[in-house]
Amino acid sequence: MCFELTDFQITLNNEALFEPFSLHIKAGQIGAITGPSGSGKSTILSDILGVLPAIFSRSGNIRLNEKDITGLPTGQRHVGIFFQDDLLFPHLNVFENLVFGIPAKLSKKEKAQKISSALSHAGLQGFEKRDIATLSGGQRARISLLRTLLSEPKLILLDEPFSKLDEELRDQFRSWVFKQIQLQDIPAVLVTHDARDIPESAVKIELEVSYA
Numbered sequence: 001m002c003f004e005l006t007d008f009q010i011t012l013n014n015e016a017l018f019e020p021f022s023l024h025i026k027a028g029q030i031g032a033i034t035g036p037s038g039s040g041k042s043t044i045l046s047d048i049l050g051v052l053p054a055i056f057s058r059s060g061n062i063r064l065n066e067k068d069i070t071g072l073p074t075g076q077r078h079v080g081i082f083f084q085d086d087l088l089f090p091h092l093n094v095f096e097n098l099v100f101g102i103p104a105k106l107s108k109k110e111k112a113q114k115i116s117s118a119l120s121h122a123g124l125q126g127f128e129k130r131d132i133a134t135l136s137g138g139q140r141a142r143i144s145l146l147r148t149l150l151s152e153p154k155l156i157l158l159d160e161p162f163s164k165l166d167e168e169l170r171d172q173f174r175s176w177v178f179k180q181i182q183l184q185d186i187p188a189v190l191v192t193h194d195a196r197d198i199p200e201s202a203v204k205i206e207l208e209v210s211y212a
């Protein structure tokens, strides 16, 4: 598994948001994109996901596992996203939230097994019937990432994933997330404004903004 952006640039109203860059990451590796507010970090993730708003245009290529995915609709890209607002369904329990992430082709039993094993991995064994409202912030965050991982993405995007967590939880959750990405053996693109969120081993890109 590998992910590449080549000579990548996004333009808004004929003005480039940042200088072109290339990024190459392998399975289990993190590509970390930083840059000033408004430099285009979230827009880059939207484009990788396949939902770049029409007002923007892109030059360069997006390749996942050696295949150019630029023309593919979102549903065929197999890209998972995780961000600070966890978007769990508050009226459904943990099991019902997680089952949304699982490919529909699996049987009921297989789905239940996958969920049980994922919860154990996250230190949340037996949480299937818990209401979302009864979970702590850190537990919610873990459930939310599990849901993304259960969809078996080929690439995961992390958009300011830790910014809503308090200091202590943030450290724990960050290490846990990076471990899950390695276990899943997929590449990940991380967008953050906080250097503490970037692991040593990450491939780092700092967006260069050229102000007119």
Ligand SMILES: Nc1ncnc2c1ncn2[C@@H]1O[C@H](COP(=O)(O)OP(=O)(O)OP(=O)(O)O)[C@@H](O)[C@H]1O
Residues within 6 Å of the ligand: 012, 017, 035, 036, 037, 038, 039, 040, 041, 042, 043, 044, 053, 055, 193
């Ligand atoms: N739908 C939109 N319509 C018009 N301009 C937009 C739209 N979305 C984003 N922009 C502009 O595009 C630029 C890049 O925005 P983007 O959200 O990608 O930046 P960012 O680096 O993620 O910023 P931040 O760190 O503040 O979240 C900004 O100047 C923003 O105002």
